[in-house]
Amino acid sequence: MSEYLTFLWRVVRISFQGSWKFYAWMTLLSVVSLVGLHAYARQVVEGLETTGMTNQVSWGAYIANFTFLVGVAAAAVMLVIPAYIYKKQFMHEVVLFGELMAIAVIIMCLLFVTVDLGHPERFHHMIPPFGIFNFPGSILSWDVIVLNGYLLLNLHIAGYLLYCRYRQTQPTKKFYIPFVFISIAWAVSIHTVTAFLYVGLAGRSYWHHPLVPSRFLASAFVAGPALMILVFQVIRRFVRYWIGDEPIFTLRMIMTVAMIINMFLLGCELFTEFYSPTQHAAAAHYLYFGLHGHNGLVAWIWTAIVLDLVGLALLITPISRKITGLNLACVACVVGIWIEKGMGLIIPGFVPSPLGQIVEYLPTFNETLVCVGIWAFGALLYSWMLHVAIPIMNGSLRARPEIASSTQPSS
Amino acid sequence: MNENPQNSVSPKTIEQVYQPVTRRTFLKGTAAAMAGLAGLVAALKPLLALERGEMTLDDLLQKHYRELKPEELQRILRELEARCAREHGVQPVIRDLKPLPGVEFGYALNLTRCIGCRKCAHACLQENNQSRSSADDIEMSYIRVLELKKGAINLEESDLYYNPQTVPQKDKYYMPVQCHQCRQAPCTKVCPVQATWQEADGIVVVDYNWCIGCRYCMAACPYDARRFNYRKPNLQSARINPNQSYLSNRIRPKGVVEKCTFCLHRTRDGKYPACLEVCPTGARVFGNLLDPDSEISYILKNKRVYILKEDVGTLPRFYYFFDQ
Numbered sequence: 001m002s003e004y005l006t007f008l009w010r011v012v013r014i015s016f017q018g019s020w021k022f023y024a025w026m027t028l029l030s031v032v033s034l035v036g037l038h039a040y041a042r043q044v045v046e047g048l049e050t051t052g053m054t055n056q057v058s059w060g061a062y063i064a065n066f067t068f069l070v071g072v073a074a075a076a077v078m079l080v081i082p083a084y085i086y087k088k089q090f091m092h093e094v095v096l097f098g099e100l101m102a103i104a105v106i107i108m109c110l111l112f113v114t115v116d117l118g119h120p121e122r123f124h125h126m127i128p129p130f131g132i133f134n135f136p137g138s139i140l141s142w143d144v145i146v147l148n149g150y151l152l153l154n155l156h157i158a159g160y161l162l163y164c165r166y167r168q169t170q171p172t173k174k175f176y177i178p179f180v181f182i183s184i185a186w187a188v189s190i191h192t193v194t195a196f197l198y199v200g201l202a203g204r205s206y207w208h209h210p211l212v213p214s215r216f217l218a219s220a221f222v223a224g225p226a227l228m229i230l231v232f233q234v235i236r237r238f239v240r241y242w243i244g245d246e247p248i249f250t251l252r253m254i255m256t257v258a259m260i261i262n263m264f265l266l267g268c269e270l271f272t273e274f275y276s277p278t279q280h281a282a283a284a285h286y287l288y289f290g291l292h293g294h295n296g297l298v299a300w301i302w303t304a305i306v307l308d309l310v311g312l313a314l315l316i317t318p319i320s321r322k323i324t325g326l327n328l329a330c331v332a333c334v335v336g337i338w339i340e341k342g343m344g345l346i347i348p349g350f351v352p353s354p355l356g357q358i359v360e361y362l363p364t365f366n367e368t369l370v371c372v373g374i375w376a377f378g379a380l381l382y383s384w385m386l387h388v389a390i391p392i393m394n395g396s397l398r399a400r401p402e403i404a405s406s407t408q409p410s411s
Numbered sequence: 412m413n414e415n416p417q418n419s420v421s422p423k424t425i426e427q428v429y430q431p432v433t434r435r436t437f438l439k440g441t442a443a444a445m446a447g448l449a450g451l452v453a454a455l456k457p458l459l460a461l462e463r464g465e466m467t468l469d470d471l472l473q474k475h476y477r478e479l480k481p482e483e484l485q486r487i488l489r490e491l492e493a494r495c496a497r498e499h500g501v502q503p504v505i506r507d508l509k510p511l512p513g514v515e516f517g518y519a520l521n522l523t524r525c526i527g528c529r530k531c532a533h534a535c536l537q538e539n540n541q542s543r544s545s546a547d548d549i550e551m552s553y554i555r556v557l558e559l560k561k562g563a564i565n566l567e568e569s570d571l572y573y574n575p576q577t578v579p580q581k582d583k584y585y586m587p588v589q590c591h592q593c594r595q596a597p598c599t600k601v602c603p604v605q606a607t608w609q610e611a612d613g614i615v616v617v618d619y620n621w622c623i624g625c626r627y628c629m630a631a632c633p634y635d636a637r638r639f640n641y642r643k644p645n646l647q648s649a650r651i652n653p654n655q656s657y658l659s660n661r662i663r664p665k666g667v668v669e670k671c672t673f674c675l676h677r678t679r680d681g682k683y684p685a686c687l688e689v690c691p692t693g694a695r696v697f698g699n700l701l702d703p704d705s706e707i708s709y710i711l712k713n714k715r716v717y718i719l720k721e722d723v724g725t726l727p728r729f730y731y732f733f734d735q
Binding site: 034055120126140197204354355356 | 456458555588606624625635637665666723
């Protein structure tokens with residue numbers, strides 16, 4: 001117990017030690033997070049009127065970001081599967097970074113849902129025995145379970161492995177391997193359940209479509225690994241932890257396959273909507289070409305499609321075998337999929353409204369600040385976790401340095 | 412982890428990993444902490460503008476409507492009355508009306524007769540105390556009147572904001588849409604906290620003190636029947652209807668969803684809904700579906716009845732019909 005407390009104390013201490021670059025980065029993120037918090041405080045006082053949402057478009061940027069990020073969290077599984085199922089040793093060097101990212105991103109997801117609530121102080125209405133949990137009827141209650149469950153799984157796995165590493169003991173398999181395998185299935189479930197949130201609504205024909213969950217997963221397995229590739233390079237440039245090329249190019253392969261599937265599914269969707277257009281294609285028409293003179297989303301979606309196509313072209317050609325080409329592909333894919341899932345999936349579900357009205361949506365400045373604040377907070381959280389985890393992983397922070405210093409590091 | 416030889420660092424003592432606290436680092440740390448705290452306080456400063464009594468401990472601890480004991484509910488009703496009197500200068504009577512046994516309400520609307528005057532939409536506002544920025548602002552009304560082109564029932568071509576000199580226009584017809592009180596209601600199914608549910612007489616209600624404001628029900632509704640209080644309701648005292656009930660037209664807090672309740676504070680009291688009473692053409696028919704002799708039962712048996720979006724499978728209790 002006292003050893004664990006010492007560990008926690010050392011974690012706290014090391015959290016506040018770093019180079020000036022580290023301080024500058026963390027200060028910047030803290031300031032942006034606080035600006036977001038300020039914007040949110042204004043929203044709490046004035047109500048959600050500070051957002052661009054209306055009775056017609058009743059979900060906006062918050063839920064869009066939430067949906068995108070659930071995918072990123074789920075994509076941690078793309079590091080876990082090669083490491084634990086295919087037993088690729090080089091993936092074990094980096095799998096923890098994926099699990100830590102899942103933790104930070106799930107917390108961002110929970111924040112995005114919270115800021116979307118009209119009465120966040122009543123969240124305990126969802127927690128029995130204080131409240132009533134509409135389970136299994138409401139898919140939102142399923143989502144609460146799978147997201148929090150995924151958070152706990154990753155906290156346990158990452159926390160346990162790091163602590164063992166710190167103590168320089170071999171982790172006991174039965175304490176974490178079962179959870180690793182549960183987390184693989186669980187990762188798929190978080191994104192599937194989130195897709196079912198939308199697919200389950202028969203009154204919204206744009207969402208009521210069996211292809212949506214598959215596309216969710218395919219695009220998530222592009223955007224998540226793309227972000228990981230970018231993070232790995234930041235780590236190997238700025239931090240004393242070498243990541244070889246194998247993990248990066250394994251992720252590239254995963255991204256490529258997922259992107260091909262994603263674009264194929266997009267093609268299926270476009271064919272269904274436009275070859276024999278029904279009244280139900282109105283939302284897709286609004287998204288891609290505009291409807292009755294309203295074309296607020298047209299520029300967004302074509303930007304996304306162009307970025308997706310550029311990303312795909314880079315991924316399937318040798319250009320992305322070079323790191324610069326790969327980085328370009330990653331950025332194109334992340335931005336493209338972020339637009340596609342946000343402006344491209346959430347908003348057209350509401351336009352036109354069920355009674356045929358076209359009310360367009362654009363996030364307000366205050367709403368944008370809240371979103372940027374949550375992104376900054378997520379980055380802050382992830383940076384902090386890496387800052388603590390890396391000295392443990394490379395052996396410079398360990399329980400008994402005086403013993404270790406007389407011998408070679410064991411592994 | 413860390414199999415790569417390039418990862419091995421020379422092991423350090425704890426003192427090398429992090430330097431011990433000195434007077435200098437302590438002062439620097441304190442200054443940084445103060446700056447952070449000041450930033451946090453500045454960020455949260457808008458919260459000072461929260462009105463007193465807007466978030467009380469009683470509100471936070473209140474149970475779901477259906478779990479309240481009668482005496483708890485009475486206390487809450489009196490508090491809500493006092494709040495309305497304090498904030499708006501109007502003393503209301505807030506009742507809790509239960510569903511009547513042997514009653515299932517149904518509503519039918521005669522599309523041949525409706526002239527699109529929107530009197531129902533305005534009467535709804537006056538009856539149900541919705542927020543409005545001016546007398547003409549019917550955005551929060553539970554009734555949306557659509558103008559459609561004759562020759563088809565095509566909602567996609569409908570116009571909600573029609574504004575001709577006179578109605579009805581010759582080539583147009585009109586379709587008011589409000590909550591259909593569906594038997595298979597998608598809105599109650601999706602609510603994560605059961606803040607909205609169907610009562611024994613078929614009316615779908617919302618407990619405004621329980622709703623968390625996630626708006627999932629709005630996404631689920633195929634009839635655009637739900638409204639959200641994006642702000643604190645904007646109400647002039649002179650326009651407030653003092654005849655209120657807990658589950659229907661009492662003044663809502665900001666951040667909750669509201670909807671048509673077939674005016675349950677009237678209809679469970681033996682009266683007609685406000686939208687029916689005001690209709691100048693008699694296009695609206697309201698009554699008990701379980702009573703075979705009621706007018707609504709006659710219409711469902713004998714008229715050409717149309718159900719809006721029947722394909723969604725919601726089984727509404729709201730019907731449209733046509734005269735011969």
